[in-house]
Amino acid sequence: MFFKRQYSIDSFLASLNHWQKVNLYTVLMLGQNNISYREAKRQAIVSDDEKLSFLLRKSLNSPDPKM
Incomplete structure (x- = not known):
């Protein structure tokens, strides 16, 4: 079951x-963070798919995604 769920997120991102x-x-x-739009956008432009996958999984699986 875990593999299927992981594949779904990976295929969605792909x-x-x-x-x-x-x-x-x-x-x-x-x-999830207390940062400006400009800073979030700057980080997004230089980020990789692995970090995006981590953030998405954190949002979907955390009972309190904003820490």
Whole structure:
């Protein structure tokens, strides 16, 4: 079951284009951290897919995603 769920997240992220990934990363960063939009966007542009995957999993699986 874990493998299927992991694959679903990975396949979802693989289906996004670059700017969709940047926007998703930006929204996740804003929701989980106390940073500005500009800083979240800057981090999103230089980030990799592994970090985006981590942020998405954290948001989906945490009972309190904003820590």
